[in-house]
Amino acid sequence: MSAAAPVSSAAPGVAAAPVFSVDGLWKVFGPKAERVPADPELAALTPAELRSRTGCTAAVRNVSFDVRKGEVFVVMGLSGSGKSTLVRCLTRLIEPTSGGLAIDGEDVLAMDKTRLRELRRHRAAMVFQHFGLLPHRTVLDNVAYGLEIQGVGKAERRAKAAEVVAKVGLEGMEQRRPGQLSGGQQQRVGLARALAVDPEVLLFDEPFSALDPLIRRDMQEEVIRLHREEGRTMVFITHDLNEALRLGERIALMRDGRIVQLGTPEEIVGSPADDYVREFVRDVPREQVMTVRTAMRTASAEEAGNGPAVAPDATVSEAIEAVARAGCAARVVDSGRCVGVVDSGALLGVVAGVGGDANAAVGDGRASVGGSQAAVGDDGAPARGSQAPARGSQAPAKADPGLAAGDDEEVA
Structure with a gap:
């Protein structure tokens, strides 16, 4: 169910340095946002209490994790959980409020405009849910657009674009325009455009959620194939549990801006950290994970x-x-x-689900689990809408009560 094993260039016995390292990251929207992470009392408030007392919304709350070289790292959660805000913070499309953020050991928060532009153009490429294709340009010229921005000559960028177009299965469609393509084909163009600049990391922000189920599965297969062939580091954002389990080597499950569990698909399904996660994964076919x-x-x-x-x-x-x-x-x-x-x-x-340590909390030691607000409602049980979807279906789009308004779709 997971993608191919990560590819590491580290010497034998030596752990590779993380590509992204996130440490205690916060993103707060509202007046005097910086006071929230600095004040332990405010930082401990629930989303509703925080809005009532300060007028602020904490979309990302004290999140820590590392993304290893060559892995597919999935961040998943329902709408409003903070996942889209988090991935935009990685390249400072959204400015974090506080915390630490580094790529290959370099402080992203200390980058000036020139270094930040280089990060976005050369080192990390984003694939969005909405394809963002230029309607007047052909497939080839859409794919070559990032190279054009980098100043690559026309002949060279078109040759590179043609190579990537073939890689994503669009050979023969180079001269079509976006309006002549299906949704899945348009998303392949978006993926090819990101690949064309040869980034170190591919960032996916719910890229397949608008596609029909069969096309979505095809695109998931395409991501798995590309990762198997190239071993490129990927950070994938999704609200779909099945998609997360299928693609991710490790999954960070978010709620109310926090990571409630971080681990492999097997750890999350076999050893849920709390009742919220347990309810989320209860309908997953355990034998397939x-x-x-x-x-x-x-x-x-x-x-x-x-x-x-x-x-x-x-x-x-x-x-x-x-x-x-x-x-x-x-x-x-x-x-x-x-x-x-x-x-x-x-x-x-x-x-x-009997025997062993099926109910033990297992996850990455750096995940922000301790302060998670897992309960929804008066009895502390997670909302019914948060349960895992049946095979082939999407996770519920409805957000849990009290989730951070203004995050994900609203913020994006």
């Missing part, structure tokens, strides 16, 4: 030499099929060595 590591036990000598073999990162669904076909337990084989065994009882236990 959880791997056999969750159900693995030590193999006996006889089991280690018999039965079908599955990889440690195989999903429980794949292992169930293997066990059903063979009629016996399956060996978990890593680099030619049997590291454990899974049987039908353990696999079905994972599907049912």
Whole structure:
């Protein structure tokens, strides 16, 4: 369900420096916004209390995370959760109120206009939900537009644009104009335009939410393919849980401007941090997300030499099929060595969500979990509208009560 493994250029045994490093980031809208993160009492208020006392809205609240080189990092949440504001803060399309923000170790908040322009033109490219194509230009010239802004010569930029157009599956459509393309084709043009400038990081702000389900799935496949082929770092914003689970190697789940859990898809589905996350993921087919590591036990000598073999990162669904076909337990084989065994009882236990540490809070140590406002309503239970969507559907567009007004669509 996840994209390809991240590509790292670090020496063996040495962790690669993060591409983006975000530390205690705040974005507050309203009068004297800077006082909110500076005052612990104001910072601890709920969104409604903060608006009542100060007239301010905290769209991003004390958020910390790192984006590793070559990974697909997904930020997801319902409308008003702060995700779109957050991704715009990464390149200062929206100015953060306080906190730390760096790209490859360089302080983004200290960049002057020249360095900031270079960041946006060369190092990080954005793909928006609304394609923003120039209607009077052809596909080729739309894709080449970023290179034109960079001052690249016409022949060179058109040659590069043609190469990228072919890469996203639009070969033969170079001379069409946006009005002659379908929605999915227009989004491919937007993706090609971002790829043409060869950025270090691709930032996606809900790029597929306006597309029909089948076209949306095709575009998700395109992102997975491009990542597999290029290993490019990607930050992907979405409100759709299925999309997040399908694309993300790590997912930051946001609510009320905070990260309530940060972890792999398996950690978030298998070990929700609180009741809000648990309600959010409860309808996710666990067997399609959880791997056999969750159900693995030590193999006996006889089991280690018999039965079908599955990889440690195989999903429980794949292992169930293997066990059903063979009629016996399956060996978990890593680099030619049997590291454990899974049987039908353990696999079905994972599907049912019983056994193990299924309810333990698991996530990235830097996620801002402690201060999250997970409760909605008087009884502390999350809103029903926040539950995970059924397979193939989108997450509910309706925001939870009390979410930051003025964020995401309003701010963007």
